[in-house]
Amino acid sequence: xxxxxxxxxxxxxxxxxxxxxxxxxxxxxxxxxxxxxxxxxxxxxxxxxxxxxxxxxxxxxxxxxxxxxxxxxxxxxxxxxxxxxxxxxxxxxxxxxxxxxxxxxxxxxxxxxxxxxxxxxxxxxxxxxxxxxxxxxxxxxxxxxxxxxxxxxxxxxxxxxxxxxxxxxxxxxxxxxxxxxxxxxxxxxxxxxxxxxxxxxxxxxxxxxxxxxxxxxxxxxxxxxxxxxxxxxxxxxxxxxxxxxxxxxxxxxxxxxxxxxxxxxxxxxxxxxxxxxxxxxxxxxxxxxxxxxxxxxxxxxxxxxxxxxxxxxxxxxxxxxxxxxxxxxxxxxxxxxxxxxxxxxxxxxxxxxxxxxxxxxx
Numbered sequence: 310x311x312x313x314x315x316x317x318x319x320x321x322x323x324x325x326x327x328x329x330x331x332x333x334x335x336x337x338x339x340x341x342x343x344x345x346x347x348x349x350x351x352x353x354x355x356x357x358x359x360x361x362x363x364x365x366x367x368x369x370x371x372x373x374x375x376x377x378x379x380x381x382x383x384x385x386x387x388x389x390x391x392x393x394x395x396x397x398x399x400x401x402x403x404x405x406x407x408x409x410x411x412x413x414x415x416x417x418x419x420x421x422x423x424x425x426x427x428x429x430x431x432x433x434x435x436x437x438x439x440x441x442x443x444x445x446x447x448x449x450x451x452x453x454x455x456x457x458x459x460x461x462x463x464x465x466x467x468x469x470x471x472x473x474x475x476x477x478x479x480x481x482x483x484x485x486x487x488x489x490x491x492x493x494x495x496x497x498x499x500x501x502x503x504x505x506x507x508x509x510x511x512x513x514x515x516x517x518x519x520x521x522x523x524x525x526x527x528x529x530x531x532x533x534x535x536x537x538x539x540x541x542x543x544x545x546x547x548x549x550x551x552x553x554x555x556x557x558x559x560x561x562x563x564x565x566x567x568x569x570x571x572x573x574x575x576x577x578x579x580x581x582x583x584x585x586x587x588x589x590x591x592x593x594x595x596x597x598x599x600x601x602x603x604x605x606x607x608x609x610x611x612x613x614x615x616x617x618x619x620x621x622x623x624x625x626x627x628x629x630x631x632x633x634x635x636x637x638x639x640x641x642x643x644x645x646x647x648x649x650x651x652x653x654x655x656x657x658x659x660x661x662x663x664x665x666x667x668x669x670x671x
Contacts, residue, residue: 455493
């Protein structure tokens with residue numbers, strides 16, 4: 310049964326990239342070669358490590374498995390809207406028939422996607438919902454992820470939650486997922502903690518900017534005026550923790566994405582929780598949808614939901630939204646290690662060997 314989800318209550322997180330025939334793309338100056346065997350892949354930024362570390366190779370492997378003769382043209386926009394626009398238009402000029410788009414700024418994509426649609430080019434929104442007549446959308450229920458984050462913070466605060474001042478370091482305003490992480494987290498924290506004493510949205514999900522805003526929060530609230538910090542992802546959590554350590558403050562901090570550095574901080578006790586999202590099914594489903602669209606096949610059995618664009622202008626977009634879970638150091642062995650997200654040798658470097666031993670990771 311198809312479930313209809315209005316994106317005002319369920320939207321979603323992350324990104325994707327890829328190489329052409331096993332080699333990195335040469336940029337948007339590349340001409341020719343586009344036909345019904347070509348899939349375009351556009352990634353928004355490279356500050357979040359998971360995109361190139363996981364999404365790209367998983368997507369690449371699945372597309373090659375399903376369509377060995379397919380070519381993949383990849384570009385990364387480096388968080389620049391105009392760059393991504395040029396990359397998108399270049400793919401159309403080259404004759405690409407399917408484009409997987411992880412938008413830098415979802416509001417900017419409407420005219421691009423309409424242009425593609427007019428020329429018979431299918432666009433699949435990956436991780437972030439774009440504006441325009443999309444053929445499909447694959448991501449996570451991001452408001453639910455925000456609720457998971459808020460719940461994990463309350464649990465980390467324990468009996469002190471009701472008297473706690475919490476700082477919120479939110480994601481990028483241009484990422485359509487960020488408002489839903491924030492909304493979900495607020496829906497929990499506003500009822501369970503004393504006050505959201507300081508809150509900032511961080512452009513480009515920048516860890517450096519998160520560090521600066523955390524320092525400003527400490528200056529404003531004082532060392533004893535902060536009992537917990539919600540950071541929307543692990544990269545920013547790292548910046549937050551650095552700022553706290555510099556001032557000699559130890560309070561619960563959480564993130565998202567289960568990045569390697571974040572997992573190591575869980576084990577060392579510097580970070581209290583992260584959100585573990587299984588990237589493999591999200592990436593593989595997107596790859597399968599792209600190949601099916603390229604081959605003119607039906608995608609109904611892999612898109613069991615319908616969503617509307619954030620503007621409400623585009624309705625009933627076929628979608629697949631995956632779940633996630635909040636994990637602490639106690640769950641690392643049964644999730645990250647069990648699922649072979651990272652090798653034990655990558656997690657348990659000399660610096661973290663004792664922490665790994667204590668967590669039963671060997």
